[in-house]
Amino acid sequence: MGDYSPPPSHTPILSTPIPTMEIPFTVAARPDTGVYNAKLGVWLFLASEVMLFGGLFSAYVFLRIGAPEWPGMIDGEMVTRAHNILNVPLATLNTMVLIASSVTMVMAWASLKLNNFGKYKLYMGLTILAAFGFLIIKAIEYGSKFSHHLYPSESTFLAIYFTLTGLHALHVIGGIVVNSYFWGPGSKMWKTNPAQFTNRIEIAGLYWHFVDLVWIFLFPTIYLL
């Protein structure tokens, strides 16, 4: 690997002029790194997200090992297991919903690679619906807590539970916004620059899978242990 010839800064696809920036490697991969810019960018972003959730998880660990009992006193009662106060069946269902949405997300991208825009719309639509489903189930969970006056201020267990799941839910909302944009107005790019559009869906997918990944760790640590 050494010198290389820079590719033309805009790569015509299907003979259509593309209104891209002159920034190289927005669509085509850079030969020596093997990635296009946005892919590197999103992985860097996900690395920072790992540290964000990691910071919260380490706060959870720190508080838990310092606590005499866990979950401890809640609403005047000593709670000894998390599943006595949290709704495990509902959370299990939510886990399945999120995993399913990850599958539909990657299928959406695969459909684009197979040039099937209709299937893409279907799968992306399912992904967004599943994400809404996740939020609805979460809202039911939270609602039931609040109706029993179980707020974050009640105990450190509840505080970290609400914070971790709440920040995760915010990320789900972010994903819904991004995915909806790409399902709707953003999908126009398929006509003008299908390669770049497919890449964007790949990037959105990476973010979405990460959201799933966080939940995969969050669920057992908060609800089950």
Place this chain on the structure above:
Amino acid sequence: MANGAKESTAHEAAHLHEETSSSLEHHDDHHGHHAEQGFWRKYIFSTDHKVIGLQYGLTALFFLFFGFCLVMLMRWQLAYPGEALPIIGNLFGDERMPGGVMLPEFYNQLGAMHGTIMVFLGIVPLAVGAFGNYIVPLQIGAPDMAFPKLNMASYHCYFWGGVIMLASFFVPAGAAKAGWTSYAPLSVIESMGQTMWLIGMIFLITSSLLGAVNFLTTIIQLRAPGMSFFRMPFFVWAQFVTSFLLLLAFPPLEAAGVLQLMDRLLDTSFFMPSGLVVSGEVLDVSGGGSPILWQHLFWFLAHPEVYVLILPAMGIVAEILANNTRKPLWGYRLLVYATLFLGFMSFVVWAHHMFITGMGTSISAFFQLTTMIISIPSVIILSAFFITLWGGSIRFTTPMLFALGFLPMFGIGGLTGLPLGLAPTDIPLHDTYYVIGHFHYVVAPGTIMALFAGIYYWYPKATGRKLNDMLGKVHFWGTLIFMNGIFFPMFIQGMAGVSRRLYDGGAIYDFAEPVIHYNQFMSISAWLLALAQIPFIINFFLSIKKGKETPDNAWDATTLEWSAAPSPPIAHGNFATIPHVYRGPYEYSVPGAEVDFTPQDEPEAAESTSPVTAETEV
């Protein structure tokens, strides 16, 4: 690709504000007309890295000035505790300075905000946002940053975060008062200003994270043909490692900020211990939290943060030393490896800020060990810089004066850190003025002087004109002398046991009596330091139109920003053609060459006879 629409090379004043354009508005016609840009698109919502760099730079310089003003106020109170500040003191109203006498609450606001503003709104945006944004794409031969719109978003996050921080002065009970470190539980029970501090920090952290993603992608992906990693200027390496630190160290603080916000707004107890008594009453919270947890999460960021403060400065100094000794930087590879090692180690030393929290001896030993180890790469870097001077044909240009001044000042700053890194010596020195002296030496006559050096060095790049030399020399000597006047006595006071964050500077304690007189000396030095900045401020603005015009390569430098781009660079794409790189970044005084510098992109049989041979991709 060829960039047809060259900016006129006339050095107009308007060049400070680059004409820019959104590339999205171009279709096939990339190089013909640029779409006519309104004021807002051109100057406020620009996506051109050079405009954004200047935005960061001007905003940051304002904040540095503002933060300096805050401490000049504080220094009155320290020099003359309880005395009314004439004229100016009456401007602050009765909640802050009744009758011109500073209230302790206001002193605490000034202290907390001085630190916050200088670090997060001043130095980092200037060192990384301004210098990094402007110079890195140019030095690697890229037309812009990888994500120009993200770049614009980063600046605006920073700007609005700054607005929130400034606005916090005007809410009931004023701005944050719990130090720039915002330790719980005090920060949790403090007034509204603390909430605004937290929200402001979230904006600033987001800005840095987005910026870091941009910098790293740009450096990895957009290097010009022939620009392998080991042909990059050291400045780019420094920014590279800095961005990794920002990317990975900031998120835990963002998490902690969210947790502290919840403690304040939702009455959670992440950081609130059980049974805390405030004003005679037990606080009505669930308890079970840990103030130490805040410290861990805060310092996990804040230690790498100090390397964020110093690395870009070292990068700037490296460029200027090579250029003004007319010889290659000594130990380039060693510098790169030392910097990488430094970046890595910076993540595992943080608890040396927490030696007095009651930590056990094993964990304390661990952090002492890592802290001692991390001093090694710093010493290597500084030594390489000193050795670079040996045998050089030194040109005492204004940037070089500042760069030379940086060297011993950073030396003092670094050496005085050693006792703080060892627990037995840290315990008596913790939270004394010794600490303030230590970190200010590294940041003020250290980093800030390096940043000044960078401004003098790259001003001709952005404007096509040099800053005035005479004013520059006055600025340099005044800055050097008075900075030492402020910070050196702090070591003496600290070793005598004078605590920091005391509203009267220690006057109330008998043991401080022998060293208390230094307060007046330091305050006068501070005010004289302010006077010494006036030539700089005048110079900065006057030279836009009146500065001596320079050729594109104003300093006969070897790096791409000088050799391959006009001054100022072309508004859309930087270069007339993307440069090809044939050699390393510091080919000065190559034996047998006609001139004493061989630019990186100069073609011909590029068999460099220097020890730094052509490197292939790392």
Place this chain on the structure above:
Amino acid sequence: MSDTATAEDIRKHVRVYMIVFGSLAVLTVVTVAVAYLDLPIWPALILALLIATVKGGLVAGYFMHLVSEKKVIYWILGVTAAFLFFMFLLFISAHSDQEGFALVA
């Protein structure tokens, strides 16, 4: 991704996605079932993290295509993982190594 994957390659990938989906579903059930065994904390923790790691590995490896990613991405993630590990390790060690204090938060 400038990949030249053919339609056939993508269809192979789709099969893999379905297998992974099935595995994830099964492992989720296992996760919950194991919890109801009420094991003591240390075995429970290790088992739960192990299962989560396998699940996470499947998502990362196959849905996020990490099994066939480039070195530069591996480097970034490797460095991140190292710092994450140190953060956890040192937070826990710092907390546990307090001597002479009651270990109340």
